[in-house]
Amino acid sequence: MIDFPAKTGIGLLSEFYRTFVGASVGLLAAVGVAHAGAWEEFANRCLVPMENVALGQPDDLDPDKNFKNDGDTYSEYRFDDETYVLTVSDGYGGRARWCAVSLEAEGDQPSAEIANAFLNWSNQPDIxxxxxxxxxxxxxxxxxxxxxxxxxxxxxxxxxSSGSGISLSVEETELEA
Known part of the structure; x- marks a missing residue:
């Protein structure tokens, strides 16, 4: 197991977090760089816009599918040779807004680069x-x-659960700051 230095004043010390980090780092030996752009897509299309309360449908992609569910609408976009799906909610009908990037390739290993990018982001002091x-x-x-x-x-x-995919998502909660 990897020894992680102690951090103070944060909630990222849980056994779950350390186990998740260890498992993700362990994937590095098995996975190549085929899906390295998914974190950047998530950060640029989901995370940063949601942090800035500015989530919108992408102008540079054509939706693969559009859905309406309980008053909310959302669209799916495929990228990286259709390996990944970007899903963006419109938040209509008073619904919470959300955005996700997921790996759908059957038989493919979860991308260690994506997991590591998430973990690197989550380990930054400002985070x-x-x-x-x-x-x-x-x-x-x-x-x-x-x-x-x-x-x-x-x-x-x-x-x-099958070990063949990974998803990153950001969504509004009903909690006030």
């Missing part, structure tokens, strides 16, 4: 001040914004 780890029952690593944004947002990374 410690802006996010805290929260318990999540579905096996995702979840960080919630603290008091700088309203409503609060959850940023999640989840490896699929």
């Amino acid at each position: 410690f001040a802006r996010y805290e780890e929260v318990e999540n029952k579905d096996g995702a690593l979840t960080l919630r914004s603290t008091d700088w944004r309203e409503p609060k947002i959850d940023v999640r990374m989840k490896l699929s």
Whole structure:
């Protein structure tokens, strides 16, 4: 197991977090750089716009599918030779806004580069001040914004149960800052 230096004053010391980091680092030996751009897509199309309360549908991609569910609408976009799906909610009908990038390739290993990019982002000192780890029952690593944004947002990374995929998502909660 990898020895992680102690951090103070943050919620990212949990056994779950350390286990998740260790498992993700362990993937490095098995995975190439085929999907390195997915973190950048997530950060640029989902994370930064949600942090700035400015999420919108991309102008430079054509939607693969459009959906309407319980008053909300959302669209799916495929990129990187259709290996990844970007899903963006419009937040209509008073619904919370959300955005996600997921790997859908069957038989492919979860991308260690994506997991490591998420973990590198979450280990930055300014992220410690802006996010805290929260318990999540579905096996995702979840960080919630603290008091700088309203409503609060959850940023999640989840490896699929089959081990063949990974998803990154950010969504508004109903919690006030």
